[in-house]
Amino acid sequence: MKKTKSGLVFCKVCDAVYYKKSWHRNLRHYKNLKENLAVKFSLCPACAMIKNRQFEGEIIIKNIPIKIKSDLINLAKTFAARAYQRDPMDRLIAIKENEEGLRITTTENQLAVKLAKKIKETFKKVEMKISYSPAPSDVVYVKLVFSH
Numbered sequence: 001m002k003k004t005k006s007g008l009v010f011c012k013v014c015d016a017v018y019y020k021k022s023w024h025r026n027l028r029h030y031k032n033l034k035e036n037l038a039v040k041f042s043l044c045p046a047c048a049m050i051k052n053r054q055f056e057g058e059i060i061i062k063n064i065p066i067k068i069k070s071d072l073i074n075l076a077k078t079f080a081a082r083a084y085q086r087d088p089m090d091r092l093i094a095i096k097e098n099e100e101g102l103r104i105t106t107t108e109n110q111l112a113v114k115l116a117k118k119i120k121e122t123f124k125k126v127e128m129k130i131s132y133s134p135a136p137s138d139v140v141y142v143k144l145v146f147s148h
């Protein structure tokens with residue numbers, strides 16, 4: 001993900017604020033509000049990625065047993081919500097259903113890898129294949145196939 005310049009930057013779309021070299025969920029923990037800082041409005045990297053219809057992580061899940069499908073979707077949402085609490089740039093972009101299963105996209109490649117591992121660990125009987133796209137791109141594609 002691209003690094004942003006110094007100063008205070010508010011995202012125009014979400015609540016994220018950039019200060020002290022990284023993006024935060026909001027200004028709650030910002031201690032130096034009296035400082036005369038340059039303020040800018042821009043898109044945070046996660047919102048920019050979503051706007052440009054890009055993603056850094058993709059998980060394709062196939063052959064999902066019907067009885068666990070909603071649990072799986074809930075797990076993905078909860079996992080991503082927790083990741084977002086830690087880092088507002090870690091986001092679930094979408095969970096889409098198709099005839100073959102689910103496609104989950106995220107703004108961070110490591111979030112997709114961690115979520116895929118969590119799914120495998122939780123539901124067992126899942127085969128996982130991870131492939132990274134060639135540099136300079138850092139997109140990761142994860143395939144999960146349930147065997148049952």
Ligand SMILES: [Zn+2]
Binds near residue numbers: 012016043046047048
């Ligand atoms: Zn944003």
